[in-house]
Amino acid sequence: xxxxxxxxxxxxxxxxxxxxxxxxxxxxxxxxxxxxxxxxxxxxxxxxxxxxxxxxxxxxxxxxxxxxxxxxxxxxxxxxxxxxxxxxxxxxxxxxxxxxxx
Amino acid sequence: xxxxxxxxxxxxxxxxxxxxxxxxxxxxxxxxxxxxxxxxxxxxxxxxxxxxxxxxxxxxxxxxxxxxxxxxxxxxxxxxxxxxxxxxxxxxxxxxxxxxxx
Numbered sequence: 001x002x003x004x005x006x007x008x009x010x011x012x013x014x015x016x017x018x019x020x021x022x023x024x025x026x027x028x029x030x031x032x033x034x035x036x037x038x039x040x041x042x043x044x045x046x047x048x049x050x051x052x053x054x055x056x057x058x059x060x061x062x063x064x065x066x067x068x069x070x071x072x073x074x075x076x077x078x079x080x081x082x083x084x085x086x087x088x089x090x091x092x093x094x095x096x097x098x099x100x101x102x
Numbered sequence: 103x104x105x106x107x108x109x110x111x112x113x114x115x116x117x118x119x120x121x122x123x124x125x126x127x128x129x130x131x132x133x134x135x136x137x138x139x140x141x142x143x144x145x146x147x148x149x150x151x152x153x154x155x156x157x158x159x160x161x162x163x164x165x166x167x168x169x170x171x172x173x174x175x176x177x178x179x180x181x182x183x184x185x186x187x188x189x190x191x192x193x194x195x196x197x198x199x200x201x202x203x204x
Contacts, residue, residue, distance in 0.1 A: 040162050044153045051146045060142050064166035 004029075004079040005087075013087045020094050025073055029081030031090060035070045035097050042100050043068045049096050059085045061093075106131075106181040107189075115189045122196050127175055131183030133192060134175045137199050144202050145170045151198045161187045163195075 005013055014022075014031070022031045037043040043065060054060045062073040074090055076083040107115055116124075116133070124133045139145040145167060156162045164175040176192055178185040 040153075040157055044150075044157075048146075048150060051142075055142055055146075060169050062166070062168045064164070066164045067162050 002076055002079055002083045002085055004076070004081045004083055010082075013084065014082075017087060017090050022090055025075075028075065030073050030075035031082065031086060032071065032073045033090070033093070035072065035093070037068045037070070037097075037100060039068050043070055046070070046096055046100050050093055053092050053096075054089070057085065057089065059089055061089065104178060104181055104185045104187055106178070106183045106185055112184075115186065116184075119189060119192050124192055127177075130177065132175050132177035133184065133188060134173065135192070135195070137172045137174065137195070139170045139172070139199075139202060141170050145172055148172070148198055148202050152195055155194050155198075156191070159187065159191065161191055163191065 017031060022033045024030070025032045035043070035046065037046060047063070047065065047070060050061065059076070062075075064071050072093065074086040075081060076085055119133060124135045126132070127134050137145070137148065139148060149165070149167065149172060152163065161178070164177075166173050174195065176188040177183060178187055
């Protein structure tokens with residue numbers, strides 16, 4: 001059962017994400033990050049990996065892509081704000097992006 | 103060599119696209135369309151097909167995706183406006199989306 005992050009756990013869960021470049025979206029309980037890759041093939045390749053995890057976890061990002069840049073916003077529509085699923089997806093995105101840089 | 107659509111050819115090239123749901127973007131020499139699919143798998147599957155053509159033609163869309171919806175904007179940055187490549191890509195997107203509906 002997915003629940004909105006509680007005030008108690010919020011800091012602990014979000015702090016490492018803020019440290020890796022995630023930010024709060026103004027006016028929404030959501031986080032965002034811009035990923036920049038070497039080119040379109042790297043960018044869309046990363047999106048494809050993320051897409052499979054998103055479908056597997058039934059948790060889909062809001063994202064846009066222009067050539068090598070991907071802007072991502074994560075929130076959990078079902079709970080009207082951030083949940084543990086968003087943190088899990090953010091970590092997966094970071095981890096897949098690190099691999100793309102190798 | 104890609105060139106900006108001339109005033110003479112513009113109407114002929116763009117008319118069929120407007121008929122299939124493409125619109126001019128306000129304030130830009132660009133066209134846009136919203137594609138809605140059955141679900142995320144259909145939407146991202148279509149994006150993946152488009153991505154391969156985009157890379158093959160070296161002509162990449164600006165696009166965003168939220169679950170089953172994809173918003174696309176096409177323009178040719180090199181010429182500062184619409185070129186024949188945008189029309190070609192728009193037709194390819196329409197044709198791939200029709201197949202997704204089968």
